[in-house]
Amino acid sequence: MIENYDPNIRWGRHTYRVTLQKWNYVGAIDCEMGGNMRGFKVIEAAVSSLADDLHEARGENPTVTLVDPTGEEKLHCQPDGENIEDWLYAMVVGVELIKHEAEDAKW
Numbered sequence: 001m002i003e004n005y006d007p008n009i010r011w012g013r014h015t016y017r018v019t020l021q022k023w024n025y026v027g028a029i030d031c032e033m034g035g036n037m038r039g040f041k042v043i044e045a046a047v048s049s050l051a052d053d054l055h056e057a058r059g060e061n062p063t064v065t066l067v068d069p070t071g072e073e074k075l076h077c078q079p080d081g082e083n084i085e086d087w088l089y090a091m092v093v094g095v096e097l098i099k100h101e102a103e104d105a106k107w
Contacts (some may be wrong), residue, residue, distance in 0.1 A: 005100055011036050015099035016046040020091040025066035025075040043095045051084040064091070066096050 012034065019028045031049045033042075054062035062084055066075045079087035 002100055005097070006102075007038070009100070010103045010105050013099075013101050013103040014042060014046075014097060016042070017093035017094075017096045017098050018046055018050055018088075018092060019096070020064060020066060020077075020088070021093040022066055022075060022077060022091055024092075025068055025073075027064060027066040029064070030098070042097070047085060047088050047092060049102055051086060051088055054088075055084055064088075 013032065014034070015030060015032045017028050017030050019026065021027075029050060031046055031053060033045055033049045035045070037045060051062075054064070061078060064076060064077045067073065068075075077091070081087075
């Protein structure tokens with residue numbers, strides 16, 4: 001749990017842990033974003049931000065590596081089509097806010 005979630009912070013820097021799972025393979029990816037949003041919208045924004053990060057980092061072949069409970073066996077996942085967000089949504093089993101702090105408004 002984060003130390004203090006101040007609902008009065010208008011502009012904040014959020015760090016989310018997005019947990020992905022396929023069968024018994026699981027992985028977690030942290031992503032950061034700033035802005036003026038709260039609630040369910042941040043889950044959508046976290047997945048969208050993760051999709052953008054994967055596309056930028058890996059170009060045309062975004063890959064997510066998940067591991068089994070022993071940590072030894074790996075599953076490399078790639079989207080079937082071009083919609084990376086839908087591909088990620090199908091594997092999301094959790095999104096957790098792990099850090100929240102005030103940031104200067106960007107006008």
